[in-house]
Amino acid sequence: MEDLFEVKAEQAVGDYIDEEGYLCCGNCNTRKQYRIPWPFFDGKGSMGDHLVPVLCRCKQEEKARMEAEQKAREHRELVARLQSVCFTSPARREHTFENATMLPPDILEKAKRFVEDWPTVRRENTGQLYWGDCGTGKSYTAACIANALMEQEIPVLMRNMGDFMGGSFEDKEELCRDVARYGLVIFDDLGMERATEYGLEMVYRVINARYESGKPTIFTTNLSLQDLMNPQDIAHKRIYDRVLEMTIPIQFTGPNVRPKIRQHKMNIFRKILKGGQ
Secondary structure, three states: OOOOOOOOOOOOOOOEEOOOOOEEOOOOOOEOEEEEEEEOOOOOOOEEEEEEEOOOHHHHHHHHHHHHHHHHHHHHHHHHHHHHHHOOOHHHHHOOHHHOOOOOHHHHHHHHHHHHOHHHHHHHOOEEEEEEOOOOOHHHHHHHHHHHHHHOOOOEEEEEHHHHOOOOHHHHHHHHHHHOOOOEEEEEEEOOOOOOHHHHHHHHHHHHHHHHHOOOEEEEEOOOHHHHHOOOOHHHHHHHHHHHHHEEEEEEOOOOOHHHHHHHHHHHHHHHHOOOO
């Protein structure tokens, strides 16, 4: 009698039955059925066997490919969401190690090592302070690190220090809570914020909230290390002492890289105009 519980394997054009009675795929010549022990319901607990469908090799490969494509699609969507929160400028998404041909090799190597050693950086709370003249690639390098970590699905927040000056008291309280939850926070252009009593107090509160989170932070600044170590007043000293306690200083020297960045963008634009040639 036909097994009422048997699940039929899907038979496609070109499939065939092999010498042992199994349905086989006509494309990859692997079986689409598998035989397993199965009880017969005769009241005696007898065991027989039962044919169940299985994926042939080409269907397994198709399934694996579709799952990989779905996973890659979900990853791209997640990274895009992380980037939309991390950056206020969409152009920052293009600041990657692959595009950073204008950065000095030693700076690029240190930035890559920061990402490669992220588990240790996170555990030991080893932040970095990028200091040097305008245009030496400090913010670009920090954005490269942010993009590389977000590719690993690690949330990052990058904000200019001036961005923390506006908003209500409630906004400030939410901001202090917000900066504590990201894997990495990048405070860009330290020293460019308004030097009012209220402004400096707000900067200290935000930085201190990050300090108390125990998570790594990157600062960029046009101030010299001497400026940071010898602040002009107590308000600045509170801020800079916190920054120096949280980070390892890395000096950025050399020529202004911004012309090289503009040239890189112009080359991309020309390539687009030529149809990708």
